[in-house]
Amino acid sequence: xxxxxxxxxxxxxxxxxxxxxxxxxxxxxxxxxxxxxxxxxxxxxxxxxxxxxxxxxxxxxxxxxxxxxxxxxxxxxxxxxxxxxxxxxxxxxxxxxxxxxxxxxxxxxxxxxxxxxxxxxxxxxxxxxxxxxxxxxxxxxxxxxxxxxxxxxxxxxxxxxxxxxxxxxxxxxxxxxxxxxxxxxxxxxxxxxxxxxxxxxxxxxxxxxxxxxxxxxxxxxxxxxxxxxxxxxxxxxxxxxxxxxxxxxxxxxxxxxxxxxxxxxxxxxxxxxxxxxxxxxxxxxxxxxxxxxxxxxxxxxxxxxxxxxxxxxxxxxxxxxxxxxxxxxxxxxxxxxxxxxxxxxxxxxxxx
Amino acid sequence: xxxxxxxxxxxxxxxxxxxxxxxxxxxxxxxxxxxxxxxxxxxxxxxxxxxxxxxxxxxxxxxxxxxxxxxxxxxxxxxxxxxxxxxxxxxxxxxxxxxxxxxxxxxxxxxxxxxxxxxxxxxxxxxxxxxxxxxxxxxxxxxxxxxxxxxxxxxxxxxxxxxxxxxxxxxxxxxxxxxxxxxxxxxxxxxxxxxxxxxxxxxxxxxxxxxxxxxxxxxxxxxxxxxxxxxxxxxxxxxxxxxxxxxxxxxxxxxxxxxxxxxxxxxxxxxxxxxxxxxxxxxxxxxxxxxxxxxxxxxxxxxxxxxxxxxxxxx
Numbered sequence: 176x177x178x179x180x181x182x183x184x185x186x187x188x189x190x191x192x193x194x195x196x197x198x199x200x201x202x203x204x205x206x207x208x209x210x211x212x213x214x215x216x217x218x219x220x221x222x223x224x225x226x227x228x229x230x231x232x233x234x235x236x237x238x239x240x241x242x243x244x245x246x247x248x249x250x251x252x253x254x255x256x257x258x259x260x261x262x263x264x265x266x267x268x269x270x271x272x273x274x275x276x277x278x279x280x281x282x283x284x285x286x287x288x289x290x291x292x293x294x295x296x297x298x299x300x301x302x303x304x305x306x307x308x309x310x311x312x313x314x315x316x317x318x319x320x321x322x323x324x325x326x327x328x329x330x331x332x333x334x335x336x337x338x339x340x341x342x343x344x345x346x347x348x349x350x351x352x353x354x355x356x357x358x359x360x361x362x363x364x365x366x367x368x369x370x371x372x373x374x375x376x377x378x379x380x381x382x383x384x385x386x387x388x389x390x391x392x393x394x395x396x397x398x399x400x401x402x403x404x405x406x407x408x409x410x411x412x413x414x415x416x417x418x419x420x421x422x423x424x425x426x427x428x429x430x431x432x433x434x435x436x437x438x439x440x441x442x443x444x445x446x447x448x449x450x451x452x453x454x455x456x457x458x459x460x461x462x463x464x465x466x467x468x469x470x471x472x473x474x475x476x477x478x479x480x481x482x483x484x485x486x487x488x489x490x491x492x493x494x495x496x497x498x499x500x501x502x503x504x505x506x507x508x509x510x511x512x513x514x515x516x517x518x519x520x521x522x523x524x525x526x527x
Numbered sequence: 528x529x530x531x532x533x534x535x536x537x538x539x540x541x542x543x544x545x546x547x548x549x550x551x552x553x554x555x556x557x558x559x560x561x562x563x564x565x566x567x568x569x570x571x572x573x574x575x576x577x578x579x580x581x582x583x584x585x586x587x588x589x590x591x592x593x594x595x596x597x598x599x600x601x602x603x604x605x606x607x608x609x610x611x612x613x614x615x616x617x618x619x620x621x622x623x624x625x626x627x628x629x630x631x632x633x634x635x636x637x638x639x640x641x642x643x644x645x646x647x648x649x650x651x652x653x654x655x656x657x658x659x660x661x662x663x664x665x666x667x668x669x670x671x672x673x674x675x676x677x678x679x680x681x682x683x684x685x686x687x688x689x690x691x692x693x694x695x696x697x698x699x700x701x702x703x704x705x706x707x708x709x710x711x712x713x714x715x716x717x718x719x720x721x722x723x724x725x726x727x728x729x730x731x732x733x734x735x736x737x738x739x740x741x742x743x744x745x746x747x748x749x750x751x752x753x754x755x756x757x758x759x760x761x762x763x764x765x766x767x768x769x770x771x772x773x774x775x776x777x778x779x780x781x782x783x784x785x786x787x788x789x790x791x792x793x794x795x796x797x798x799x800x801x802x803x804x805x806x807x808x809x810x811x812x813x814x815x816x817x818x819x820x821x822x823x824x825x826x827x828x829x830x831x832x833x834x835x836x837x838x839x840x841x842x
Contacts, residue, residue: 201636205643253623304817308824313564313623314768315820317761318813325813329806453627490642495635503610503628509618 182512183460189511190458191472194501198493205489212489219482220475226482228364232436234474236261238373239428240452241470242380243298243421245461249384250417251397256301256316257425258449259323260294264426265433266327267293269343269440272350273335279349286350287372290430291423297323298422299415306411312418320445328442335440343440352435369431374467376424381463383420393417425452447495454498457505473498531797535789537658537677541748543785545570545740548685549763550770550777551692552736557772558696559729560709560722562622562834565611565629566737567760569604573738574745575637576603578650578752581745585653593656597681597742604738605731607633612730616723619836630760638754650752652745656680681743688736693774705729709830712837722837737763765816771828787812 199209220230240257247254267289275282297319304310335343352367384390395403396413404410432448433440455473459465480494504511549566556563563569577600584592607629614625638648661675696702707715708725716722737760744759745752762784769783770776791808794800800808 201639205640255627300817304821308821309827310817310820310824311768314761314765315817317758318765318817321758321813322810325806325809328809329804450627450631453624454631457624490639490648492635492639492642492648496632496639499628499632499635502631503614503625506620506624506628507614507618509620 182515183462183465185515186508186511187458187460187465187469187505190501190504190508193504193511194497197500197504198497201493201496202489207487207489212483212487212493215483215486216479216494217475219479220477221479222482223362224360225362225364226478228358228361228366229478230471230474231361231370232365232367232474233477234470235367235369235373235435236428236432236446236448237451237455237470237473237477238467239376239424239431240448241455241459241466242373242376242452242463243424243428244452244456245459245463245466246380246384246424247417247421248456248461249397250393250413251400252302252305252312252414252418252421254298254301254316254418254421254425255313255450255453256297256319256422257428257452258445258447259316259320260297260422260425261429261432261446261449262320262323262327263297263429264290264294264423265429265440265446266323266330267426268430268434269335269346272346272434273344277349282349283352283368286430286434287427290426292426294426294429295419295423298425299419302415302418302422305418306414320449324445327440331440331442337439341442343442345438346434350434351438352431353438365436367431367435369435372427372431376427377463377467380420380424384463389413389416425449428452451498454502454505457502531800533672534797535786535793536673538748538793539782539785539789540674540682541679541785542789543781544679544682544685544747545743546759546763546766546784547740547778547781548688548743549737549740549760550766550781551689551774552733552740553764553767554733554772554774554777555692555705555729555736556733557729557767557833558709558830559705559726560712560830560832560835560837561612561615561726561730562626563608563611563730563733564623564626564761564764565608565633566626566733566740566763567756567758568626568630568633569608569734569737570741570744570756570760571633571637571754572607573600573604573741574752574756575641575650575741575754576600576738577742577745578652579641579644581652582645582650590654590656593652593654593746594680596746597684597739600738600742601735602738604736604741605734608730608734608737611734612727615836616726616730619838622834622836634754637752641752641754648754652750655748655750656746679747681747685739685743688739689774689778696774706830708837709833712832716837716839726837762812765820768829769816769819769823771823772830773828783815784812787815 202209202212244254268286271286271289301312301315304315305312331343337344352369354368357366392408392413396410455466455469458469476494480491484491553563553566577596580596580599581592611625611629614620615622641650642648656679658677665671665675704720704725708722712722766780769780794808
């Protein structure tokens with residue numbers, strides 16, 4: 176088991192390395208100096224306390240969406256509905272934050288609860304459809320994303336319109352996850368209390384997966400649905416539960432995004448943090464701790480790419496390109512595994 | 528109500544065509560046993576290739592450049608789909624993950640290249656394809672005004688490909704082999720069919736057709752490449768399931784989506800639709816898809832081996 180974990184780690188690192196090489200090739204191909212580009216990219220994410228705080232703020236929703244995808248994946252479900260869950264979670268939190276006028280600790284707790292419930296509702300639908308009617312969760316997840324997108328698109332301007340047509344009113348200081356001491360500690364960066372929500376979730380999910388009956392059953396369903404059913408595990412119940420928890424995690428991600436990192440909800444944008452969560456989960460080998468590492472790495476790329484774009488001619492989309500390449504290399508990790516096992520090109524054999 | 532239908536029909540058809548051809552591409556891939564959720568990304572690649580080619584050659588070739596750009600888009604889509612084919616056929620990778628990687632890569636890489644080449648993430652066409660009334664046929668009572676009025680050339684091209692695909696799938700040896708690989712690859716292998724080759728062809732066809740789908744959006748109603756097709760590829764995937772993996776079913780499903788989406792988009796212009804809240808119309812296609820998927824779940828006709836890597840030694 177220990178060897179397995181180390182192997183996942185090596186495969187993850189190799190995927191990152193290959194992704195960075197691919198990014199370097201694209202930079203060189205378009206007439207830029209890759210070393211200079213990467214220098215600015217990483218400097219932009221890590222150079223001082225403020226930028227480091229921004230990186231953590233970028234990583235916060237990614238930890239939660241990554242955890243969401245990873246958790247569902249353990250039960251054999253592909254949660255591609257994360258963007259919709261992020262929107263609805265963020266919308267629920269924003270609505271509570273804009274409507275209630277109560278002391279900050281109480282308000283934040285209620286907003287967290289709203290985000291949790293909103294995301295859970297959006298996650299439970301694909302779960303129920305899969306369990307009861309065997310509807311593929313990828314398609315139903317995508318449909319739920321667009322339903323969330325359009326509901327927000329009409330709801331926000333009608334009831335919570337801000338100074339622009341495309342965004343909601345800004346939430347008050349009391350409703351924001353930003354805390355003065357934390358912002359001050361990181362020299363005025365975007366970092367907020369969301370990072371603690373994310374880390375608490377990482378701990379809770381680790382405990383659920385490793386030390387509870389529920390976690391054992393969820394993993395059993397993921398490993399072999401039929402064997403789990405034969406041994407008396409209620410497969411359908413576990414699928415619904417896994418999707419509900421996954422949805423709740425993404426919903427919290429929405430709260431940290433729209434009422435922590437930002438202070439209003441934008442309409443007409445599918446949050447990229449949703450699909451990036453898939454990348455985070457894969458790179459983190461669907462383990463909670465791995466997810467934190469992967470989210471931090473993607474946080475660097477996301478917060479550093481603007482700086483790189485400002486200092487060089489390299490378009491900032493290179494960051495997303497690198498992330499996409501990393502996922503592709505993670506998906507084709509059989510090649511990397513075989514390379515380390517010394518039997519390249521004999522992928523058909525498999526085996527450990 | 529009739530006049531509303533007559534008014535929006537050409538728009539509904541124009542909207543349905545890219546969906547139809549992409550869905551049809553997905554059909555070839557899934558029928559050969561490879562799930563391709565990268566359709567969305569492949570459409571983006573096709574649109575990108577077509578936009579670049581048209582912008583470069585329109586001054587010298589005119590409308591001919593637009594038609595040639597469709598072929599370029601198909602080639603680009605097919606080339607990009609090789610990534611998915613390699614991962615899912617040779618490496619037994621998780622096909623859903625590989626498809627997701629295709630989607631993300633296409634969106635980011637095309638904008639990256641567009642910015643590098645043209646200096647902007649958006650590529651605009653000076654001219655799209657012209658609309659025309661089909662001579663003679665447009666005067667047929669009832670259906671003439673619906674089907675043959677204000678059509679694009681690409682519509683007839685895509686309908687032609689649909690007919691050809693149905694013929695190839697059900698009346699040729701290749702079609703039989705393709706379907707066999709998606710149902711029972713081991714039996715197909717035992718009968719002397721090269722499963723890997725057939726699956727490669729299936730994925731490549733899906734790449735080419737999705738590329739054409741993305742290019743069709745560009746040269747007909749959008750006229751601008753912006754690095755995204757706003758979920759059309761996933762809608763095509765839903766249409767594939769809705770249409771039960773059959774060419775005619777897919778035709779019906781995509782027409783339904785075309786109608787639903789056009790109704791929502793034209794609700795402001797049509798007084799008859801103003802009474803319905805816009806959000807209901809926008810959400811309608813997606814909710815109905817969910818309901819349809821539930822309804823069809825009992826009698827699903829999914830290719831049995833779709834999504835499963837083929838391993839020779841495994842029984």
